[in-house]
Amino acid sequence: MTIRTVAEHSGVSVAAVSKVLRNAYGVSAALRAKVEASIAELNYRPSAAARGMRGQTYTIGVLMADIRNPFFPQLIDGIDDVLAGTQYVPLIGIGRGSASVESTIVNALIDRQMDGLIMIGQRLDAAELEAVARATPVVVIGHHEPTATAYDSANNDDRRGGALVVEHLLAQGYQRPAMITLGRANLGRVDVSQERELGYKAAMRAAGLAHYSRIAPADDGLDDVTATVRALLESPEPPDAIFGWADYYALEVLSAVRSLGRRVPEDVGVIGYDNSPPCAFTQNNLTSIDQAGREVAREATRMLLSRIGGRTTAEHYVKLPVVSARGSTLRDG
Amino acid sequence: MTIRTVAEHSGVSVAAVSKVLRNAYGVSAALRAKVEASIAELNYRPSAAARGMRGQTYTIGVLMADIRNPFFPQLIDGIDDVLAGTQYVPLIGIGRGSASVESTIVNALIDRQMDGLIMIGQRLDAAELEAVARATPVVVIGHHEPTATAYDSANNDDRRGGALVVEHLLAQGYQRPAMITLGRANLGRVDVSQERELGYKAAMRAAGLAHYSRIAPADDGLDDVTATVRALLESPEPPDAIFGWADYYALEVLSAVRSLGRRVPEDVGVIGYDNSPPCAFTQNNLTSIDQAGREVAREATRMLLSRIGGRTTAEHYVKLPVVSARGSTLRDG
DNA sequence: GTGAAAGCGCTAACAC
DNA sequence: GTGTTAGCGCTTTCAC
Numbered sequence: 001m002t003i004r005t006v007a008e009h010s011g012v013s014v015a016a017v018s019k020v021l022r023n024a025y026g027v028s029a030a031l032r033a034k035v036e037a038s039i040a041e042l043n044y045r046p047s048a049a050a051r052g053m054r055g056q057t058y059t060i061g062v063l064m065a066d067i068r069n070p071f072f073p074q075l076i077d078g079i080d081d082v083l084a085g086t087q088y089v090p091l092i093g094i095g096r097g098s099a100s101v102e103s104t105i106v107n108a109l110i111d112r113q114m115d116g117l118i119m120i121g122q123r124l125d126a127a128e129l130e131a132v133a134r135a136t137p138v139v140v141i142g143h144h145e146p147t148a149t150a151y152d153s154a155n156n157d158d159r160r161g162g163a164l165v166v167e168h169l170l171a172q173g174y175q176r177p178a179m180i181t182l183g184r185a186n187l188g189r190v191d192v193s194q195e196r197e198l199g200y201k202a203a204m205r206a207a208g209l210a211h212y213s214r215i216a217p218a219d220d221g222l223d224d225v226t227a228t229v230r231a232l233l234e235s236p237e238p239p240d241a242i243f244g245w246a247d248y249y250a251l252e253v254l255s256a257v258r259s260l261g262r263r264v265p266e267d268v269g270v271i272g273y274d275n276s277p278p279c280a281f282t283q284n285n286l287t288s289i290d291q292a293g294r295e296v297a298r299e300a301t302r303m304l305l306s307r308i309g310g311r312t313t314a315e316h317y318v319k320l321p322v323v324s325a326r327g328s329t330l331r332d333g
Numbered sequence: 334m335t336i337r338t339v340a341e342h343s344g345v346s347v348a349a350v351s352k353v354l355r356n357a358y359g360v361s362a363a364l365r366a367k368v369e370a371s372i373a374e375l376n377y378r379p380s381a382a383a384r385g386m387r388g389q390t391y392t393i394g395v396l397m398a399d400i401r402n403p404f405f406p407q408l409i410d411g412i413d414d415v416l417a418g419t420q421y422v423p424l425i426g427i428g429r430g431s432a433s434v435e436s437t438i439v440n441a442l443i444d445r446q447m448d449g450l451i452m453i454g455q456r457l458d459a460a461e462l463e464a465v466a467r468a469t470p471v472v473v474i475g476h477h478e479p480t481a482t483a484y485d486s487a488n489n490d491d492r493r494g495g496a497l498v499v500e501h502l503l504a505q506g507y508q509r510p511a512m513i514t515l516g517r518a519n520l521g522r523v524d525v526s527q528e529r530e531l532g533y534k535a536a537m538r539a540a541g542l543a544h545y546s547r548i549a550p551a552d553d554g555l556d557d558v559t560a561t562v563r564a565l566l567e568s569p570e571p572p573d574a575i576f577g578w579a580d581y582y583a584l585e586v587l588s589a590v591r592s593l594g595r596r597v598p599e600d601v602g603v604i605g606y607d608n609s610p611p612c613a614f615t616q617n618n619l620t621s622i623d624q625a626g627r628e629v630a631r632e633a634t635r636m637l638l639s640r641i642g643g644r645t646t647a648e649h650y651v652k653l654p655v656v657s658a659r660g661s662t663l664r665d666g
Numbered sequence: 667g668t669g670a671a672a673g674c675g676c677t678a679a680c681a682c
Numbered sequence: 683g684t685g686t687t688a689g690c691g692c693t694t695t696c697a698c
Contacts, residue, residue: 002691013669018693026667049390049446050691052382053674059445067409068610073400076427089441092425094409108422112381112392112445222613255614277401280555281588283616335675346685351677359683383675386690 001044010038021046022055052113060304061109062092063102065121065142069248071274071293075120075141078297082305088115097220099123099187106132116304118297119143123187137307139300142192146316152307154300154317156291158192161321162199162243164289165271166207168323169241173331174269176212177204178232178239180249183219193245196273200243214239222252229256233268241269241329247276247288254284254328269329285327292319334377343371354379355388385446393637394442395425396435398454398475402581404607404626408453408474411630415638421448430553432456432520439465449637451630452476456520470640472633475525479649485640487633487650489624491525494654495532495576497622498604499540501656502574506664507602509545510537511565511572513582516552526578529606533576547572555585562589566601574602574662580609580621587617587661602662618660625652 003021007014012031019027020035027035038044048057060083064072079090093109095102102124109117116137122129126145132138133150140153162179169177179200182193197215204213218228225244232239242257244250250272254264262268272279275290299317336354340347345364352360353368360368371377381390393416397405412423426442428435435457442450449470455462459478465471466483473486495512502510512533515526530548537546551561558577565572575590577583583605587597595601605612608623632650 003693004691014692015669015671015694016667019668022693024693028667031667045440045444047386047446047691048441048444049382049385050674051693053380053386053676053691054693055674056693057382057445059441067406068403070401070403076400080427080429089426089438091441091445092427093422094413094425096410096413105422107378108381108392108424111378112390112424222610251611251614254616258615277555278584278611281584282591283587336677337675347676348678348685348687349683352684355677357678361683364683380675383690384677386675386692387677388690389677 001042003044003046006035006038006042006044009042010034056115056308057113058087058089059112059114060088060090060301061106061112061114061117062090063095063105063109063117063119063122064092065095065102065119065123066097067094069121069246070276070278071247072120074276074293075297078294079118079301081294082298082301086305088305090118095122097187099125103128110136116308118300118304121190121192123190125189137304139304139307141297141300144191144195148316149314152300152303152315152317154296154303154319155192156296156319156321158195158321159199159202161273161289161291162196162201163203163206164199164321164323165196165243165273166200166203168287168325169243169269169271169329170207172265172269172329174241174329176209176237176239177241177243177269178214178216179243179245180216180218180225180228180232180253181245182249183217183224185217185219196245212237218249220249222255225249225252226256226259229253230260233257233260233262239268241271244270244272247272247274247279247286250286250288251278251284254286264328265331269331271329275324279324279326287326287329288324289321290324291321295319334375336377336379339368339371339375339377342375343367389448389641390446391420391422392445392447393421393423393634394439394445394447394450395423396428396438396442396450396452396455397425398428398435398452398456399430400427402454402579403609403611404580405453407609407626408630411627412451412634414627415631415634419638421638423451428455430520432458436461443469449641451633451637454523454525456523458522470637472637472640474630474633477524477528481649482647485633485636485648485650487629487636487652488525489629489652489654491528491654492532492535494606494622494624495529495534496536496539497532497654497656498529498576498606499533499536501620501658502576502602502604502662503540505598505602505662507574507662509542509570509572510574510576510602511547511549512576512578513549513551513558513561513565513586514578515582516550516557518550518552529578545570551582553582555588558582558585559589559592562586563593566590566593566595572601574604577603577605580605580607580612580619583619583621584611584617587619597661598664602664604662608657612657612659620659620662621657622654623657624654628652 093105426438
């Protein structure tokens with residue numbers, strides 16, 4: 001069944017059917033009604049492959065850097081919120097912690113004629129990102145480049161969030177907060193973690209604790225995080241609180257701290273970032289920074305649609321994060 | 334840049350280039366080398382949209398019923414393991430706990446000319462699944478229909494796994510194990526949870542505990558699981574162990590049990606299913622059933638490729654699950 | 667407002 | 683072994 005079937009069934013031309021499909025101008029209400037009736041009766045669905053050769057595929061490509069990060073599902077929800085009312089369908093490609101895999105996936109999305117790309121936590125180098133964005137509409141989530149003109153971005157203020165962490169910990173009476181951050185040896189620029197580090201450092205300085213600033217990188221994975229936590233806790237002047245740069249790190253920090261026999265929050269406070277669902281479990285009860293991911297992703301998706309619609313000036317949306325305090329940092333609670 | 338550009342650049346016909354692209358028969362080594370050199374030099378990539386109109390798109394559609402289930406990422410890893418060595422790219426669509434959303438997504442994948450579909454935890458009704466499978470190669474993961482001929486399946490033996498849970502709990506001295514299962518009021522058939530229920534019931538019967546069998550449905554979400562756990566624990570003859578039908582439920586059960594002031598494993602044992610990464614955290618230390626998801630998914634992907642390659646007889650792969658024991662069910666450890 | 671027809675970039679049948 | 687060419691199902695001019 002093709003567009004021709006529909007045209008014959010409703011007694012109009014192929015061009016007329018195409019216009020109806022695309023909500024294009026220049027069709028009378030009567031013709032539109034006839035065509036729509038035929039489409040419904042025949043249960044016709046246009047071939048996205050064929051559409052892609054001339055026009056749009058009505059497909060949004062989503063590059064998700066990591067499928068295990070428990071924060072990302074709410075971003076997908078936000079994308080769905082906006083796309084549900086449209087003809088667009090989001091299709092997700094998974095990058096496995098490597099810029100080269102991400103590059104392959106982005107190319108695959110472009111080859112498949114995606115109408116636009118949403119990149120979540122991408123790690124492409126700046127030049128490649130620019131090149132991709134010149135070829136197709138792009139909005140990034142989790143990448144700070146406020147002067148970029150080729151693409152849009154939607155983020156929370158990660159630098160402010162990093163500072164919030166320190167301010168919260170100090171207010172709770174902790175005096176030596178350390179940070180465990182993403183080991184980036186084999187990655188490109190990952191500026192979300194870097195921004196949080198800058199916020200941490202700035203707040204430590206502002207509090208007169210610059211001399212104590214400790215930022216320890218750990219690779220993703222329980223073993224490496226545990227080793228890093230152990231090294232911190234067994235060092236001279238050990239930290240009394242640990243900030244995991246993202247929740248999925250902080251959950252591993254929790255595990256490591258407890259496996260070393262320390263109590264949370266009495267001996268060591270633990271705080272994450274993203275306020276993802278596992279934070280709320282009794283066994284985690286993890287304080288975190290809430291960045292309203294669903295809303296950020298909605299905004300990103302709206303921006304992408306408006307770019308697909310023709311906008312060419314860049315927009316950069318930034319959401320202010322807030323602390324979501326729980327037991328892991330509340331010693332007197 | 335099109336296939337024609339490459340043909341001119343290397344001084345051969347477009348048909349020859351096409352054959353090289355598809356690794357088809359009937360090209361000399363010399364011609365192949367020339368063409369490949371041009372492709373590399375020009376950095377040419379064929380348009381998947383155009384390919385899809387006549388032949389394959391080299392794209393595998395993956396329907397993932399739920400993006401929050403922590404077991405699914407290892408399935409994606411298994412798919413990647415097998416596809417990494419091929420031209421195929423997996424693209425994921427997310428079904429949000431509803432058969433109608435899944436139906437929309439499956440249609441979207443078909444419209445985009447995917448060469449084959451992998452469905453993870455799908456909830457389509459049997460007739461629709463059959464119809465889809467007749468239209469395109471399909472393999473399901475997490476759906477038991479061993480007599481299906483239109484599609485393949487790869488699973489673990491969920492019924493055996495449900496029995497393993499009971500056997501393990503009884504061996505640890507628990508005497509009244511209850512099960513919390515997926516609330517299916519608004520879903521279609523979800524036979525993974527049903528199979529586990531059947532295994533639970535059979536093992537309870539075999540142990541002479543048929544009279545105690547308790548299977549309580551709860552909707553996905555901390556509030557409903559907590560309410561269900563509370564109802565169980567406050568009932569006459571409360572259970573001394575709770576089996577969450579999948580890890581993401583069992584983690585909520587852990588949270589609920591502890592929020593009600595009960596100790597794990599002393600007062601209440603807790604066990605999950607899937608042996609996903611969060612089980613290993615110190616704060617969860619959750620016993621679970623390991624179903625070797627990555628291997629199951631690899632097998633599923635191999636089956637899909639062989640179906641795309643022309644196989645028409647159905648294959649149904651079943652993996653035997655094993656217990657992965659941890660602190661949440663070990664009272665004397 | 668409507669329709670005829672060219673053509674998007676490939677694949678595959680067929681001719682050489 | 684290699685090349686020519688018809689079309690896949692749409693979108694988009696451009697006549698009418």
